[in-house]
Amino acid sequence: MSSLARQPLQIVEIDVDQCTLTYGSSPCTASGAAGTECFNSFKTCQDPDNFDRGTLTLRFSKNQKTGIKSEIIWPALQSVSTNPTRIALGRVDDKLGSLGKRARVTVNLKDFAWSDQVTDPYVSTRTYNPASQGTYFAKLRARNPYYYGRALRVRNGYVGDVIADMRTRHYIITEWIGPDSSGNIKITAQDPLKLADDEFAQCPAPSVGKTLDGFSDSYTGTLTFATAGDGTAYGTEGRIAIGSEILSFDGGTADTINITARGLDGTEAASHNAGDTVQLCYRVEASTIYTVAEDLLTTFAGVDASFIPSADWETEIKTWLSSVRLTRTVAKPTAVRKLLGELADFGVVFWWDEISQEVKLKTNRPPGYNETFAQLTDASQILEKSAIREDLDDQRLSRVLVWHGYISASDSVSDGENYKRLFVTVDADAESADEYDQIRELVIFLPWLGSVGDDAVASSIGNRMLARYRDTPQRLTFNVDAKDRTSVDPADLVEVSSHTIQDVFGAVAPTEMQVTSVEETAPGHMLKVIAESYQFKGRYGFITENSRADYDDAGTTEFQKRVGTYIVDESTLLFPDGTGPYQIF
Numbered sequence: 001m002s003s004l005a006r007q008p009l010q011i012v013e014i015d016v017d018q019c020t021l022t023y024g025s026s027p028c029t030a031s032g033a034a035g036t037e038c039f040n041s042f043k044t045c046q047d048p049d050n051f052d053r054g055t056l057t058l059r060f061s062k063n064q065k066t067g068i069k070s071e072i073i074w075p076a077l078q079s080v081s082t083n084p085t086r087i088a089l090g091r092v093d094d095k096l097g098s099l100g101k102r103a104r105v106t107v108n109l110k111d112f113a114w115s116d117q118v119t120d121p122y123v124s125t126r127t128y129n130p131a132s133q134g135t136y137f138a139k140l141r142a143r144n145p146y147y148y149g150r151a152l153r154v155r156n157g158y159v160g161d162v163i164a165d166m167r168t169r170h171y172i173i174t175e176w177i178g179p180d181s182s183g184n185i186k187i188t189a190q191d192p193l194k195l196a197d198d199e200f201a202q203c204p205a206p207s208v209g210k211t212l213d214g215f216s217d218s219y220t221g222t223l224t225f226a227t228a229g230d231g232t233a234y235g236t237e238g239r240i241a242i243g244s245e246i247l248s249f250d251g252g253t254a255d256t257i258n259i260t261a262r263g264l265d266g267t268e269a270a271s272h273n274a275g276d277t278v279q280l281c282y283r284v285e286a287s288t289i290y291t292v293a294e295d296l297l298t299t300f301a302g303v304d305a306s307f308i309p310s311a312d313w314e315t316e317i318k319t320w321l322s323s324v325r326l327t328r329t330v331a332k333p334t335a336v337r338k339l340l341g342e343l344a345d346f347g348v349v350f351w352w353d354e355i356s357q358e359v360k361l362k363t364n365r366p367p368g369y370n371e372t373f374a375q376l377t378d379a380s381q382i383l384e385k386s387a388i389r390e391d392l393d394d395q396r397l398s399r400v401l402v403w404h405g406y407i408s409a410s411d412s413v414s415d416g417e418n419y420k421r422l423f424v425t426v427d428a429d430a431e432s433a434d435e436y437d438q439i440r441e442l443v444i445f446l447p448w449l450g451s452v453g454d455d456a457v458a459s460s461i462g463n464r465m466l467a468r469y470r471d472t473p474q475r476l477t478f479n480v481d482a483k484d485r486t487s488v489d490p491a492d493l494v495e496v497s498s499h500t501i502q503d504v505f506g507a508v509a510p511t512e513m514q515v516t517s518v519e520e521t522a523p524g525h526m527l528k529v530i531a532e533s534y535q536f537k538g539r540y541g542f543i544t545e546n547s548r549a550d551y552d553d554a555g556t557t558e559f560q561k562r563v564g565t566y567i568v569d570e571s572t573l574l575f576p577d578g579t580g581p582y583q584i585f
């Protein structure tokens with residue numbers, strides 16, 4: 001490979017909306033003199049009823065040879081800076097919260113004069129000279145003000161690479177600043193989970209319907225809306241909240257609903273007045289984590305359904321949280337981010353994978369039977385003098401309190417006073433004077449277990465969190481060469497052998513860790529990796545069929561031993577090969 005081909009190349013792609021129709025050609029009904037055509041953007045459209053949204057991809061690089069002759073790439077890129085995804089488990093890290101840190105990229109560009117070729121389909125009819133009137137980005141921004149949520153991609157490779165083969169990170173645009181008086185433009189883009197943030201998405205959506213008449217605390221029957229047609233948003237059955245009371249209804253029409261029950265979900269029936277808001281509730285019964293999470297993201301946050309790998313989510317949850325069933329009424333508009341954070345408290349991690357363009361999901365659990373730890377060592381992958389070790393004592397736990405079984409769906413679900421049940425897991429040894437001599441407590445609220453709660457689920461969640469964070473977690477930050485990128489994606493399991501982590505004899509102690517963040521600090525050359533302790537010690541098994549052969553039978557394979565569960569000798573607590581018992585997770 002030539003030296004030219006090894007030069008790093010970075011390309012930023014921005015997708016803008018562009019109508020697929022031709023001005024004045026059916027079905028477009030716009031008409032006007034030559035030079036007055038639209039720019040095939042919705043802002044300039046003269047026939048918006050027939051606007052047919054397509055996509056125009058614009059590409060930018062630094063002022064360098066790209067080796068790509070088949071595409072127009074404007075040399076306007078100044079710099080690209082990233083803040084990578086940081087995954088988090090539950091609320092053990094107050095700085096990250098329950099959903100971790102969103103990936104963000106900032107792109108700096110420089111404006112320039114341009115002839116409007118490519119960006120104006122009708123440039124040949126204009127009565128002015130586009131090359132001397134206005135600038136590229138100023139005109140682009142004026143013609144396409146609806147940039148929020150549109151795609152931005154950062155492609156990294158080497159000079160001469162085919163664009164489609166370059167490693168690509170996917171984002172959505174959230175902010176556009178400029179051009180300023182010096183022609184500087186700054187575009188900020190984030191991962192699609194940004195759509196779930198407080199100011200953008202709520203579940204349930206705020207309702208606008210209001211009561212036409214007041215009614216007593218015992219009334220059932222027809223409720224008429226003050227404004228005709230408002231009933232179309234409520235459907236034919238469900239639950240509503242009026243004030244602090246939750247009611248059920250059926251038989252919805254454009255103007256009315258039929259109240260069927262009062263004072264549900266731990267609330268009290270009350271009288272209501274004309275003009276009171278009728279809020280449609282969000283209700284789930286005996287649902288799974290993956291179906292509820294997908295519904296919150298796609299229905300209420302507007303995340304594209306193609307970003308959700310539903311089959312992968314289902315497999316992960318059915319394998320590790322199969323007993324969890326969610327029942328809950330959400331009575332008031334609540335930030336989707338908050339609701340997802342409450343699901344994360346079951347021990348679930350959500351994050352955006354910028355490369356695969358998917359929202360990933362993983363549970364707090366030991367390695368699966370088919371999972372292996374990638375080996376990272378000082379001698380091979382970890383770049384010299386780059387490893388830094390930290391103790392995360394603020395994340396260590398000695399007890400976990402799990403509140404469940406809420407009293408009223410209308411009251412706070414983050415206050416223990418609104419719950420009937422509490423499960424407490426304590427490691428007395430960890431709190432003893434011989435060990436940490438300190439109480440470190442995590443409080444978890446599980447409103448998705450409904451008004452009844454579930455002791456088995458609450459105890460499982462508490463025990464799993466304590467198992468992972470009972471001992472002081474360790475964080476290791478280090479650099480690796482770009483060639484090792486496939487071993488260090490977020491949530492990957494790695495076994496790190498570094499001189500920064502030693503045993504009591506001073507020897508390097510191989511340590512199982514989970515990657516929490518990856519940043520490409522030198523595109524095409526170097527990655528900064530952050531990994532944290534993955535402290536699941538023991539031999540975990542899965543329940544298998546009764547007809548399976550014994551552990552020491554000649555036909556029993558090593559694979560079966562990994563995925564099965566066998567019973568040890570009751571006196572020695574060992575198998576014939578000297579290994580110890582399985583643990584049921």
